[in-house]
Amino acid sequence: MNKPVFTSLLLAASIIAQAQPSNVIWNPVGGGVNGPVISVLKGGGDTLVVIGEFTEAGGVQANNVALWDGTAFHALGNGVSGNITSGAIVGQNIYIGGSSLNTNYTDVAKWDGTAWSYSTAFDGNYPQIATMFVHNDTLYAGGIVSGFLGSDDRVKRLDNGGWELVGSTLNNIINTLGWHNGQIVVGGEFTALQNGGGTNLNHVAILNGGEWGPLAAGLPSKVNALLDVDGTLYAAGDILNGGNAQFGLARFPENATAWEDLMPGATSYVNTGSGVDASIFALDHDGSNLFIGGDFDLGSGSLTGSYVARFDGVPDAFIPYATFNASVSALAHNTTLGLVAGGFFTQNGATAVDHLGHADISTSFGSANGSFPLFELFPNPATDRLSISLMHDAAIYATVELLTLDGRVLAGPIQLSAGKATLDVSKLADGPYLVRITGMNGLRAVPFMKQ
Incomplete structure (x- = not known):
């Protein structure tokens, strides 16, 4: 049998790719909202709960929170006032976290389908919730307990109507919560336990035997978002800070011993977004693809875009998915709208998309994959x-x-x-x-x- 001959195929040496803007079409969801969106929660069916700083949603008066039923927006009572940071859906109940909600001493608002009620998860003179997370119908919150002697950064869990402490106090801000390998995971700006115990918590930690423990060696800078996809944990944070490269996006497969940097060459294709830094704030997965949202521009190569991108599975392979004019705070998806983004933007290219838009990811560009060929x-x-x-x-x-x-x-x-x-x-x-x-x-x- 003759040995196959390697044939060199030279493809048009004169080809030089000119950068083109992303061609993904974005449209406003129900006409959009008239202020920044902080969080988009996926409910049952085609419903979404939109949380932010707005007074109207699709022309309907709504105080910072609105329900999208798949066709139109609806107000939820009188809405919620205060400093809103996050939200979650547990069963039929909608929870909103923040500070100074309704009064100066509440950090939790709950909608039971009929009315709002208010309570406190983090005690102290100025209780604050920074993030909420739900797993198996259990609500977790990361926040701050403050008093005359300072503040403590903690995670709590809602159990039988009361909030109980999860792990010990951390030594700095908590930004996000997630789940991996059967345990709750926390990400933020901390590096250790407040009491000095524990090692290598660097910005991400996993609950182990009731206490926060290291997840490998941690990550080199703050973590803004966490998402587990089929056993692989993704962490997002700053891509560039003051022009200096950070980790941006990393992943930790099940039973791994180290984090994999997914943006090692970011300085060659990422520019700062609306300020001097470039950051990822939101992660979402549609069952096939991982999407990132934040404050960044992808400014090199054959395609340019801003604030939303698709990760294509291997390090430094990102496809720009929008040309928004300001940052993205939240990503979600459903079967009808496709990918949904919320944030500070009001335009995608020349199209008006007021703070809340959607793109049909099933018909957008990308790689087609069949059973052949490998x-x-x-x-x-x-x-x-x-x-x-x-x-x-x-x-x-x-x-x-x-x-x-x-x-x-x-x-x-x-x-x-x-x-x-x-x-x-x-x-x-x-x-x-x-x-x-x-x-x-x-x-x-x-x-x-x-x-």
């Missing part, structure tokens, strides 16, 4: 040449194309020879691209980085 790319990232090799029968007919992330074909289709090819990518602008292989039974697109 192939390898090497090296990735690539500088001059990118080698492609099918991982099974090299004799089958297949073609290769080079695409921008929004699906525009830069070169090809050209037939592979002996299941292999080499692409000349030396003239491409730095940034993410797609290689698509098409065969008789389907197609598959895989991202790669040009650097």
Whole structure:
């Protein structure tokens, strides 16, 4: 049997990709709201609960909270006043967290379907909730207990109508809560327990035997959001701070021993958003894709965008998903609206999208994946040449194309020879691209980085 011959396939050396804005179409949800959105909660069916700083939702008077029933907005009583930070849905009840809710001494508001009631989770002179999280119908809150001697950063759990402490006090601010490997996880600006116990809590910790313990070596800077997807925990934080690179996005698979940095090359494709920093504030998963939202611009490569992006599975592979004019605070999704974003923005490109928009992610650009063919790319990232090799029968007919992330074909289709090819990518602008292989039974697109 003759040994397959490696054939070099040079793709149009003169091709230089010009950056294009994201072509994802965003529309306002029900006409949008007239002030910033802080949180978007997914209810049953097509319902959403929108929380923020607004007085109208879709033209309906609503005091900082509104219910979207899939067709129209509805006010929930007289709404909630105060400094709102977060929310959660537990069964048929809607909870809102913050400070000075209704009075100066409450940090929890609860809607039972008929009326609002107010209570306190964190004792002290100025109780504050920073974040809420629900798992298995149990409500958790991260917040601050304050008094004359200072403040304590703690996590509590609602149990039989009362709030009980979870773990010990941490030494700095709590920003987010999540779940991993059967335990509650906390993220924020802390580095240890307040009493000095514990090691390597660096910004993220997991409950272990009733006490906060390290999750590997932690993360190098503050954590803003946590999300577990099928056993893999994702953590998001600052991408750039004062122009200096931070971790941005990292993941921790089940039974892992270290965090994986998912934005190691961020300085080559991320610009600051509305200020001097670039940050991720929100994470969401639709069952197939992970989305990030925050205050950032993706400014290099074949596609540009701002404030929302899709993570494509490998480090530094992010597809811009919006061209908003201000930051995103919240992401959610449902079957009818697709991806939903809330925040400070009022425009996506030339389209008015007042603080709350949606995009049909099922018809937006991206990589199409069928059962065929599996192939390898090497090296990735690539500088001059990118080698492609099918991982099974090299004799089958297949073609290769080079695409921008929004699906525009830069070169090809050209037939592979002996299941292999080499692409000349030396003239491409730095940034993410797609290689698509098409065969008789389907197609598959895989991202790669040009650097």
